[in-house]
Amino acid sequence: MKAFKYALAAGVAATVMAAVPASAQFTERNIRLSNGVNEDHPNGKGVEKFRACLTDKSGGKMKVQGFWGNALGGDLQATQALRSGTQEMVVTSSSPLIGILPDLGVFDLPFLFANNKEADSVLDGEFGKYIDGKLETVGLVNLAYWENGFRNLTNSRRPVEKWEDFKGLKVRVMQNNVFLDTFKNMGANAVPMAFGEVFTALETKAIDGQENPFVTIDTSKFYEVQKYLSVTRHAYTPFLVLYSKKLWDGLSKDEQAALRECAAVSRDEQRKVSRELSEASLTKIKGAGIVVNELNEQEANRMREQAKPVWEKHAATIGPETVKMMQAELDKVRKK
Numbered sequence: 001m002k003a004f005k006y007a008l009a010a011g012v013a014a015t016v017m018a019a020v021p022a023s024a025q026f027t028e029r030n031i032r033l034s035n036g037v038n039e040d041h042p043n044g045k046g047v048e049k050f051r052a053c054l055t056d057k058s059g060g061k062m063k064v065q066g067f068w069g070n071a072l073g074g075d076l077q078a079t080q081a082l083r084s085g086t087q088e089m090v091v092t093s094s095s096p097l098i099g100i101l102p103d104l105g106v107f108d109l110p111f112l113f114a115n116n117k118e119a120d121s122v123l124d125g126e127f128g129k130y131i132d133g134k135l136e137t138v139g140l141v142n143l144a145y146w147e148n149g150f151r152n153l154t155n156s157r158r159p160v161e162k163w164e165d166f167k168g169l170k171v172r173v174m175q176n177n178v179f180l181d182t183f184k185n186m187g188a189n190a191v192p193m194a195f196g197e198v199f200t201a202l203e204t205k206a207i208d209g210q211e212n213p214f215v216t217i218d219t220s221k222f223y224e225v226q227k228y229l230s231v232t233r234h235a236y237t238p239f240l241v242l243y244s245k246k247l248w249d250g251l252s253k254d255e256q257a258a259l260r261e262c263a264a265v266s267r268d269e270q271r272k273v274s275r276e277l278s279e280a281s282l283t284k285i286k287g288a289g290i291v292v293n294e295l296n297e298q299e300a301n302r303m304r305e306q307a308k309p310v311w312e313k314h315a316a317t318i319g320p321e322t323v324k325m326m327q328a329e330l331d332k333v334r335k336k
């Protein structure tokens with residue numbers, strides 16, 4: 001029996017050794033990776049894949065410790081911890097970070113992407129790399145773009161079927177001026193608020209509504225404290241998978257390569273799960289008694305028109321070059 005156990009242990013060790021070249025340089029590391037969302041969000045599967053991939057590539061040396069539901073602070077707070085080198089990683093929306101890098105505001109422009117294909121092509125292509133370069137200058141290494149998703153409006157007052165229905169609704173928006181203006185411009189009473197405060201604010205009716213993708217409305221249980229969901233798809237905000245540049249610079253080339261490869265592998269998994277769960281989440285939300293409405297084409301177009309001044313107003317702050325480059329990339333994708 002003992003011999004059998006030893007043989008088994010040796011076998012396992014051999015498998016691990018075989019995957020990692022003898023010359024590779026890996027050090028025992030504990031990588032703290034925080035998330036604002038809960039673990040049943042698609043990010044849970046993304047992180048699981050990331051962890052498994054890193055274990056494999058580093059022979060078990062690089063360990064990933066996931067934190068969920070803002071346990072290490074909100075998106076912005078965690079990102080600042082990365083910049084000062086006191087935390088390794090965060091998966092965060094780009095939107096709350098525009099104070100750190102104004103160019104990120106380009107992703108917040110209303111009705112920027114029309115579908116997943118546009119978002120994937122722009123984020124995984126030249127434009128994504130261009131933003132990655134800018135992020136490095138502010139102390140952040142972006143390993144990949146994961147999916148947060150197309151955002152939809154929920155509220156407790158009435159169905160929103162045309163832009164005039166926003167009038168007077170007290171809607172929580174992210175701490176982001178592009179979102180603030182988009183909702184003000186629709187006539188809503190927009191209230192910037194950190195994600196961690198949203199559930200309670202909805203529950204106590206301090207606010208009427210909020211906007212997020214179906215998977216977040218589901219896994220953060222907003223559907224329990226909301227009555228109406230309007231499929232507005234007014235923005236697609238990506239997740240950044242960030243590593244502290246300060247700590248990154250102390251990693252070996254092998255460790256850096258493993259992190260990049262694993263972030264890309266888990267990106268594919270995270271997006272796949274996000275898209276599958278999106279449908280399931282919508283079904284669950286409907287099943288919970290939320291009244292769901294789509295926008296008809298005419299009203300969707302009117303909403304898009306109504307949002308246009310926000311582009312003009314914010315192009316200068318985001319950076320005209322960045323907005324122009326985004327438009328050129330989108331034109332390319334749309335021609336394909």
Ligand code: TF8
Binds near residue numbers: 035036092174194216
């Ligand atoms: C928001 C965002 C958040 C994400 C998450 C906390 O509404 O969409 O859901 O940033 O990581 O604040």
